[in-house]
Amino acid sequence: MRLLGVGYEGLMDMGHGFALNTYDTILENIHSASSAVFDTVLSIAVNQEKEILQEQGKAENEFTISGGGTCKKRGFSSLFGVSTLITKYTVKVVDSCVMNSFCAGYNLLENKKNSDPVGYAGWLAGSEENCTANHTGISGKMEIDAVVKMVSRSVNKHQVRYTTYIGDGDSKTFKGILKAEPYGKDVVKKECVGLVEKRMGTRLRNAKKSNKAIGGKGAGKLTDKLIGEMTKYYGLAIRRHPESIEEIRKDIWATFYHKISTDSNPQHQNCPAGESIWCKWRRAEFLGKAEQFKHDKPPLSEAV
Structure with missing residues (x-):
C-alpha cells in the first residue's frame, strides 16, 4: 500500500x-x-x-x-x-x-513554529540532515x-x-x-533516431493541417496512412546508414520519388537494387520483368 x-x-x-x-x-x-x-x-x-x-x-x-x-x-x-x-x-x-x-518535515514544523518553538529550533539545527528537499x-x-x-x-x-x-x-x-x-x-x-522519426511525422501532420488542399482521400493526397509510411521510411533510411550522410540522403529522396511515381512516369532511379529490396518496380527490373510490371506501391511491411 x-x-x-x-x-x-x-x-x-x-x-x-x-x-x-x-x-x-x-x-x-x-x-x-x-x-x-x-x-x-x-x-x-x-x-x-x-x-x-x-x-x-x-x-x-x-x-x-x-x-x-x-x-x-x-x-x-x-x-x-x-x-x-x-x-x-x-x-x-x-x-x-x-x-x-518540497520537504514534508519542514512544512509540518513550520506550521508548529509558534506552538513548539523548541522542536522547531531542534529541527532547524539539523536541517541539512533532516531536509528531504534537494532541488x-x-x-x-x-x-x-x-x-x-x-x-x-x-x-x-x-x-x-x-x-x-x-x-x-x-x-x-x-x-x-x-x-x-x-x-x-x-x-x-x-x-535518438526514434524521436527524429517522430518529428518527421509531426511536421507532415502539421503540413497537412495548414494546407487543406494536400489532405483528404484519394490518389496523390497526404493521408494519415501515407504519413505513417513516410515517417517509417524516413527512420529506416537513417538506421540503415548510420555512418553515411550521403546514403541517408539518397534513401530519403528515394522514398520521395518512389511515392510520386506513376505507371506513365516511374521514378525509381534512386530505389536500391537487388533481390531483397523493398521497391517492387526495381525488383522486377532486376529480374528482367520491368516491361510487364504495373506500378504498385509496396506495403509498409515489405519496407520493414
Whole structure:
C-alpha cells in the first residue's frame, strides 16, 4: 500500500493499531530493503553492459546512455520528479534520481513554529540532515539537474564514464552535462533516431493541417496512412546508414520519388537494387520483368 502512495491515514484500519512513530520506523525498514535491492539490480545491469562492450572489443568502462524524466504532475508545476539513465545495449536502468522541491518535515514544523518553538529550533539545527528537499528553482529544470547529478557520480557509483549521451532533441540537458564537465572533457551527443522519426511525422501532420488542399482521400493526397509510411521510411533510411550522410540522403529522396511515381512516369532511379529490396518496380527490373510490371506501391511491411 505504501508503494502505491497511500500514507498512514489511508492504510484502511491497519494504521489505527500502532502509533505514527512505529509507522515511520516501518517505512525506514521498507526503504532500506528496497534501496538494497535496487542497488543490486543496478550493479547487475552495469556488469551486463560491460560484458557486451568487452565482447565487441570496446572500452568496457565507457558507456553510451540515454536519460529521461517524469513528474508527478503534467507541465512544470510538480514538486517531485524522477529521472533515470539507461544504457545502449542492455537498455536497462543503471541509475535513477529523485528530485524534490518540497520537504514534508519542514512544512509540518513550520506550521508548529509558534506552538513548539523548541522542536522547531531542534529541527532547524539539523536541517541539512533532516531536509528531504534537494532541488531549488523551476520544475522544468528537475530533469536537467538529475541527469547532470547522475552523470557526475558515475565513476564513484559504477566505476564507468558516460562518454556518449543519446538525446531526445532537447539540448538543455546536454548543455548541462557539458557545463558540469564530469570527466574533464566533452561528452559526445547523438540524436535518438526514434524521436527524429517522430518529428518527421509531426511536421507532415502539421503540413497537412495548414494546407487543406494536400489532405483528404484519394490518389496523390497526404493521408494519415501515407504519413505513417513516410515517417517509417524516413527512420529506416537513417538506421540503415548510420555512418553515411550521403546514403541517408539518397534513401530519403528515394522514398520521395518512389511515392510520386506513376505507371506513365516511374521514378525509381534512386530505389536500391537487388533481390531483397523493398521497391517492387526495381525488383522486377532486376529480374528482367520491368516491361510487364504495373506500378504498385509496396506495403509498409515489405519496407520493414
